[in-house]
Amino acid sequence: MKKFLVLLIAVVMLLSLIACARQPDGGTPAADKKSDGYIAVVLMALNQDYWHIIEAGANMAANELGVEIKVVGPKEETDVAGQISLLEDSINAGCIAIALAPTEPSSLVPVLQTAQKQGIPVVMIDSDIEGDDQKSLRDTFIGTSEYDGGKLVGEYLAANLPTGAKVGIVRGPLGAASHNMRVDGAMEVAVPAGIEFVDTQSADSDRGKAVTVTENMLEAHPDISALYCTNDEMAVGAYQACESKNRTDILIVGFDGAPDCLQSILDGKVSATLAQSPFEMGYQSIQVLVDTLNNGEYTGDAIMYIPCSVIDNSTAQEYLDTLSKKIEEALNSN
Numbered sequence: 001m002k003k004f005l006v007l008l009i010a011v012v013m014l015l016s017l018i019a020c021a022r023q024p025d026g027g028t029p030a031a032d033k034k035s036d037g038y039i040a041v042v043l044m045a046l047n048q049d050y051w052h053i054i055e056a057g058a059n060m061a062a063n064e065l066g067v068e069i070k071v072v073g074p075k076e077e078t079d080v081a082g083q084i085s086l087l088e089d090s091i092n093a094g095c096i097a098i099a100l101a102p103t104e105p106s107s108l109v110p111v112l113q114t115a116q117k118q119g120i121p122v123v124m125i126d127s128d129i130e131g132d133d134q135k136s137l138r139d140t141f142i143g144t145s146e147y148d149g150g151k152l153v154g155e156y157l158a159a160n161l162p163t164g165a166k167v168g169i170v171r172g173p174l175g176a177a178s179h180n181m182r183v184d185g186a187m188e189v190a191v192p193a194g195i196e197f198v199d200t201q202s203a204d205s206d207r208g209k210a211v212t213v214t215e216n217m218l219e220a221h222p223d224i225s226a227l228y229c230t231n232d233e234m235a236v237g238a239y240q241a242c243e244s245k246n247r248t249d250i251l252i253v254g255f256d257g258a259p260d261c262l263q264s265i266l267d268g269k270v271s272a273t274l275a276q277s278p279f280e281m282g283y284q285s286i287q288v289l290v291d292t293l294n295n296g297e298y299t300g301d302a303i304m305y306i307p308c309s310v311i312d313n314s315t316a317q318e319y320l321d322t323l324s325k326k327i328e329e330a331l332n333s334n
Contacts, residue, residue, distance in 0.1 A: 037096035039289055041282070042086050044103045044126070046234055048205075050278055051101075051259045053323070054125065057282025058099065060330040065290050066146040070095075076272045077205045078173050080104045087111045091120065095294060098122045099285035100138075105129040107176055112137040115269035125281045128303075139298035142274045144308045146178045150185020151229060153274050154193075154252055156310045157186065158288050160251060160271075161226055163194030168212035168217045170238055171230040172205040180207075182230045182255055182274075198224065203234050210237030210246075220243050226251040232261035232273055239269045257311060257319065272312040275319055279326050280306050 005117055041058050043051045055071045062069040072090070084104050090098065098115060100122060102108050107131070115122055121139050129140040135141075153239065157167060167190070170284030172179035187197060198221050203210040210229065214237065218224060227242075227250055229235035235254030242250050248269075253260045257275025292298045311319050315330040 015316070021306050035091065037094055039097045039099065039286060040069040040071055040087075040090035040095040041099045041285070042083060042090060043071065043101045044077045045075060046071075046073040046078070046206075048258065048262060050232065053258075053278040054101070054282035056327060056330055057279035057284075058286050059282075061283045061286035061290075067286070067290055068093070068214065069286065070287065073101075074103075077103055077176075080107050084111055084323075085183040086110060087115075091115055091118065094122065096239050097289040099282075099289060101126040102129060103127075103173070105134065109134060109137065121289055121298060123260055123285045123288050126154055126276075126278070126283045127176075130177055139286060139292060140300055140302055140304055142288065142304045143281050143306060144179035145194060145305050147160060147185040149255065149274045149276070149308050150182040150187075151189045152185075152308065153255065154186035154189030154195075156272055156312075157190045157195055157226060158193035158226065161195060164196065165194075165225045166196050166198045166221065166223050167226045167228055168195060168214075168221060168224045169200040169228050169230070170203050170210050170213055170217070170234045171200060172202065172234070174202045179230045183228075186228060190220060203229075203237065204232060205231045207233040207237035207240075210234035211241045214238040214241035215245065219241070219242060222227075224250065226253070229254050232256040232258035232270075235261050235270050235273065236264055239264060243269075253310075257308075257323075259323070262311065262316045264322045265311065265313055266320075268313070272310050274308055275311045276308050277306045279323065 045051055048234050051073060058069055072086045080103050091114060098120060112122060116137055124138045124141040126143045129135055129138060171183055177192055201213045201217060203213040227238050229238050232254040235252050238252050243249055251271045254273035257273055261270055261273050277326055
């Protein structure tokens, strides 16, 4: 685990320096348009390994393609105003394209309309914008089907819990579309299978808040036998709360496939996580944006789903090894 974190930090720092310092080749059409332009990668936050893995993928693609990117994000996923400000700053600074993981999609409509008016292509990653009218503001979405991922979690809960089992949900920010779909997908499958969801509370995707929320939930519902946390930071926090309450019998499922949670699974703490592919999200977003800039328009699919799967103790090491290999390849590509 320590080796992976060292690799992740190294690749993010190294490739960021290279991508920001390197100018596009003279023959690249994107460079002909705005030689001083760059691709803005605006994430929900930069306080979790998950977002840094997306950053690593984006930086690797930028290095290979010879383009400049700048990766930014607010301190917390709940800072919607902060993300809007970062988007506005990127547009005003002359970015030529945007890869965006939207915190609260509907709040971003005005700034995305500004980007569209200025001819700046936008790719959504990790979480999509809502509604056909809003989706016209981006070229494509690259990421997981949050709803289908939630359904896989529901299948896992149904397969590993008895009929009538009570489950608590510790979710991300209220109103966040991605977390809504993660919850709704799980319920669609698990409720008909006899699983009862007795409580849902927000911990804002924060590990520390998840500890408090889980402790309160266990006090209110001592008969809970499982917790579904809609991101991995909260899953690790939920386990800390269960441990403090001597309730290590509780099944805990996360969502993302973050390294810290994977290690918790290997340690027998967290039970499982729905693993996404953040490295591919970052990598493919830069590929798509460069192709769009070079071709003068976007000609691909409106949605590009990346496969996801539930990872438990039997598959966590393999998944972590695969992710480590990608990070090592990124370092060796320079």
